Amino acid sequence: MIAIPEARPGVCEYEFEIEDWLFKLAHFKSKPKHKTPVLICYAFINRPYILDLHEDVSVIKKMLEAGLDVWLIDWGYPKRAGRYLQLSDYVDFIDICVEHIRQKKGVDAVTLHGYCLGSTLSVIYTSMFPEKVKNLVLQAPPVDFYTSNTLAVWARSINLEKIVRSLGNATGDMLNLSFLLVDPIRLIVGKYQSLLDNIDNQKFVRNFFYMDHWIFDSPAVPGNVYVEYITRWYRRNEVINEVFDYKGRRVNLKNIKMPTLVLVAKKDHITPPESVSQFFERIPAKDKKMILSEKGHWSDS
Numbered sequence: 001m002i003a004i005p006e007a008r009p010g011v012c013e014y015e016f017e018i019e020d021w022l023f024k025l026a027h028f029k030s031k032p033k034h035k036t037p038v039l040i041c042y043a044f045i046n047r048p049y050i051l052d053l054h055e056d057v058s059v060i061k062k063m064l065e066a067g068l069d070v071w072l073i074d075w076g077y078p079k080r081a082g083r084y085l086q087l088s089d090y091v092d093f094i095d096i097c098v099e100h101i102r103q104k105k106g107v108d109a110v111t112l113h114g115y116c117l118g119s120t121l122s123v124i125y126t127s128m129f130p131e132k133v134k135n136l137v138l139q140a141p142p143v144d145f146y147t148s149n150t151l152a153v154w155a156r157s158i159n160l161e162k163i164v165r166s167l168g169n170a171t172g173d174m175l176n177l178s179f180l181l182v183d184p185i186r187l188i189v190g191k192y193q194s195l196l197d198n199i200d201n202q203k204f205v206r207n208f209f210y211m212d213h214w215i216f217d218s219p220a221v222p223g224n225v226y227v228e229y230i231t232r233w234y235r236r237n238e239v240i241n242e243v244f245d246y247k248g249r250r251v252n253l254k255n256i257k258m259p260t261l262v263l264v265a266k267k268d269h270i271t272p273p274e275s276v277s278q279f280f281e282r283i284p285a286k287d288k289k290m291i292l293s294e295k296g297h298w299s300d301s
Helices: 058-063 087-105 116-127 149-154 160-167 170-181 185-197 202-215 221-235 274-282
Strands: 014-020 022-028 040-043 052-053 070-074 109-117 131-139 260-265 287-292
Touching: 014 087, 022 221, 040 116, 040 221, 052 058, 052 087, 052 202, 058 070, 070 087, 070 160, 087 109, 087 116, 087 221, 109 116, 116 131, 116 202, 149 221, 170 185, 185 202, 260 274, 274 287
Parallel strands: 040 070, 040 109, 109 131, 131 260, 260 287
Antiparallel strands: 014 022, 022 070
């Protein structure tokens, strides 16, 4: 008989220090050795516990073991009441979190670690408030959205208003289907074939079910935010073109002078390397590094 593990993600202890209706700020319990706190800004289209999946697969655990003081933004599960949120609300909350950390820890700036669309928000925030970001880490970052991958092409052609009018919010089920249809043979057929091929490998099976649980535990994206980020990022490419505005201020990549680390996956079908290469070349940071891996957006996929 095959033992199917119960996927209960999360191994590192934390407490919420800010709970602002939908958005939350988590602080992981540790005895940090390094003074500069790390604030993780994950994508709002997925759950951030992928970074703390279980005791053998946990980025958070490794960061804590390295003596880092780790904080994480949880964007929550938007319901219909959140339909009218805006991207500016997300940038606002990043600043609320940064200010809270600065005051509590007695530091001038934090290390901001963005992942996927959280990287886009992190670039926007850092360009607006460079004095509050000591180091910038971007993982699988979409900054230049005018790429040739399937997802970007679709985003430039779908009827956003019809989706939001019909659903209110862009549901997790709809978003998941979109991601799977980008490469259905590999992401559906190949995925489950790999499970059958490794069915006697308990470690593989365990990781598979934890990952599958995370993939299908997808929050909705607020209707307004969905229309806004597809229109302003994918279609108008406002971030790399430095025309995205936040409260009357525009993105200015010249402000990104702090040490910057960019982590890129060569097999990424969502944010390919071309989505960040121009950004990396243009920022004036003297201490900057890009690391390319032979991975996909989340793993070997």
